[in-house]
Amino acid sequence: MLSSVNFIALKSILHKEVHRFMRIWVQTLVPPAITISLYFVIFGSLIGSRIGEMAGFDYMSFIVPGLIMMSVITNSYSNVASSFFSAKWQRNVEEMLVAPVPNWVIVAGYVGGGMTRGILVGLIVTLISLLFVDIQIHNIWVIILTVCLTSATFALGGLINAVFAGSFDDISIIPTFVLTPLTYLGGVFYSISMLPDFWQGVSQINPIVYMVNAFRYGFLGISDVSLTVAFSVLGVFIVTLFAIAMTLISKGIGLRS
Amino acid sequence: MRKALEISNLKKVYKGGFEALKGIDLTVEEGDFFALLGPNGAGKSTTIGVITSLVNKTSGTVKVFDENIDTDLEAAKTYLGLVPQEFNFNQFESLTKILVNQAGYYGVNRATAHQRAEKYLKQLELWDKRNEAGRMLSGGMKRRLMIARALMHEPKVLILDEPTAGVDIELRRSMWDFLRELNQQGITIILTTHYLEEAEMLCRNIAIIDKGTIVKNTDMKSLLATLTVETFVLDIDPVDGNQTSLELGDYVNRLVDNHTLEVDVEKTQTINAVFSQLSSLGINVNSMRNKSNRLEELFVSLIENNQNTTGGQ
Numbered sequence A: 001m002l003s004s005v006n007f008i009a010l011k012s013i014l015h016k017e018v019h020r021f022m023r024i025w026v027q028t029l030v031p032p033a034i035t036i037s038l039y040f041v042i043f044g045s046l047i048g049s050r051i052g053e054m055a056g057f058d059y060m061s062f063i064v065p066g067l068i069m070m071s072v073i074t075n076s077y078s079n080v081a082s083s084f085f086s087a088k089w090q091r092n093v094e095e096m097l098v099a100p101v102p103n104w105v106i107v108a109g110y111v112g113g114g115m116t117r118g119i120l121v122g123l124i125v126t127l128i129s130l131l132f133v134d135i136q137i138h139n140i141w142v143i144i145l146t147v148c149l150t151s152a153t154f155a156l157g158g159l160i161n162a163v164f165a166g167s168f169d170d171i172s173i174i175p176t177f178v179l180t181p182l183t184y185l186g187g188v189f190y191s192i193s194m195l196p197d198f199w200q201g202v203s204q205i206n207p208i209v210y211m212v213n214a215f216r217y218g219f220l221g222i223s224d225v226s227l228t229v230a231f232s233v234l235g236v237f238i239v240t241l242f243a244i245a246m247t248l249i250s251k252g253i254g255l256r257s
Numbered sequence B: 001m002r003k004a005l006e007i008s009n010l011k012k013v014y015k016g017g018f019e020a021l022k023g024i025d026l027t028v029e030e031g032d033f034f035a036l037l038g039p040n041g042a043g044k045s046t047t048i049g050v051i052t053s054l055v056n057k058t059s060g061t062v063k064v065f066d067e068n069i070d071t072d073l074e075a076a077k078t079y080l081g082l083v084p085q086e087f088n089f090n091q092f093e094s095l096t097k098i099l100v101n102q103a104g105y106y107g108v109n110r111a112t113a114h115q116r117a118e119k120y121l122k123q124l125e126l127w128d129k130r131n132e133a134g135r136m137l138s139g140g141m142k143r144r145l146m147i148a149r150a151l152m153h154e155p156k157v158l159i160l161d162e163p164t165a166g167v168d169i170e171l172r173r174s175m176w177d178f179l180r181e182l183n184q185q186g187i188t189i190i191l192t193t194h195y196l197e198e199a200e201m202l203c204r205n206i207a208i209i210d211k212g213t214i215v216k217n218t219d220m221k222s223l224l225a226t227l228t229v230e231t232f233v234l235d236i237d238p239v240d241g242n243q244t245s246l247e248l249g250d251y252v253n254r255l256v257d258n259h260t261l262e263v264d265v266e267k268t269q270t271i272n273a274v275f276s277q278l279s280s281l282g283i284n285v286n287s288m289r290n291k292s293n294r295l296e297e298l299f300v301s302l303i304e305n306n307q308n309t310t311g312g313q
Helices: A004-023 A030-051 A059-089 A103-129 A140-164 A170-184 A197-203 A207-220 A227-251 B044-051 B073-079 B095-105 B110-123 B139-151 B169-184 B196-202 B220-225 B271-280 B294-310
Strands: B003-013 B019-029 B033-037 B059-064 B080-083 B157-161 B188-192 B205-210 B213-219 B229-236 B253-257 B260-266 B285-290
Touching: A004 A059, A004 A103, A004 B095, A030 A059, A030 A103, A059 A103, A059 A140, A059 A170, A059 A207, A103 A140, A103 A227, A140 A170, A140 A207, A140 A227, A170 A207, A207 A227, B003 B044, B003 B188, B019 B044, B019 B059, B019 B188, B019 B205, B019 B213, B033 B044, B033 B169, B033 B196, B044 B059, B044 B157, B044 B188, B059 B073, B073 B080, B080 B139, B095 B110, B095 B139, B110 B139, B139 B157, B139 B169, B157 B169, B169 B188, B169 B196, B188 B196, B196 B220, B196 B294, B205 B220, B205 B294, B213 B220, B213 B294, B220 B294, B229 B271, B229 B294, B260 B271
Parallel strands: B033 B188, B033 B205, B080 B157, B157 B188
Antiparallel strands: B003 B019, B003 B059, B205 B213, B229 B260, B229 B285, B253 B260
């Protein structure tokens, strides 16, 4: 139940988290803006102009939703992974553990912080993309729902990563060896319908395919997958990851002796 | 009088089989100033960890103002304020933010939290540093910051795990005054420390823990009354350097050097007689002090007895 006490605690964690990434904005907000700008210049303007159309849209317009989603995914994940692990490492996570903060409030606070950074970076990237292409919006509600659910999913993933992490190296392993390949193979730069049947089938088990395509549908009205399936996949991921995060924090894995 | 803390048969076995607590029982009354003493690795921090839910217990019960941590953990937590041994605040946050956020975790709204932060930062002489990051503080300031943080939700029980470790004597004394003041306001204080003078000066009741077992749990006066021999160090006029002791009747004594004499005075003896004996030998006493703090002597003897009983395991 969200009592006033829990609401204040939730606001405090959220405030702390947002203040953290805003304080170090040069490390948290600027790099993704530069990286995505380079993607726009190289893949969109330079190479994209030679590729021509994809699914009936010029290549730049096609990849913009995927690039925005890529930045949302990366930043939601890394914000929580790095912030929660840092709190564990400095032991200031104990400030919350000794207080009467329910575990779900801790999870919600950190996930909310990760979502805020992911969505803020997504907005910055969207603004930058306006320099390169005119963005059209097919369905704003699909865009909002997809970005919220995706950022929540990866913020939860980052939290679970941080709970298990024993060193700063451990919070870069998943982004490097799992998230990056899945994102690049998740239909950001191409339509999976272009792939041979076998690889189309393989792509179906990549959850990022559903997120990128639902998001692209919101902008362009096209998708390689059904929206119902895409939102169902997101729903299943959120429920499962939330349950795992709650179990880990309740048992005090990596937090309590 | 209500029981601020009630621990029954508390056991903690860490992974790997180390038995940190072997079924301890402990009660702290409301309003008490209580010392939990023991050598390094005795189980003090584990006990505090279990009370504050930072350590999962193996078995036993812990109640804080009748709230069982197994069934009413969140209610129990609202009573407790913890000053841990290690610095565990965010080193990159400002002092004000550290305090206001901590209050928020207890449901204190930001306006009230800012007022309390100002109050405690001023009381603990940290107000000038309020906008600086935690890492910029000296060791003593960091200790005071953690005390301020523990008070932000106005707890009824304040647990301090070696709060004056590494703090200079002047600052330590001002912290003692501050803690006394808090206790007089009705806050129950549980203190662990390696400075036994600190425990003797501040605490009314005491428990000594060693190897996961409570070896003594009593009030300070009764404990000090059990001291049978006190050793005094006397600075005397120089005597013949070849002597190892002086002829002082029944008083066991040792010459540390030609002008320093240690004298053991039993409870049944008086220090006046020592002065008379020295006077009759024509030796003047220039100054005198206890060889060690009274509680320290008892502490060492209790720990040695326990080690002899348990075979030093």
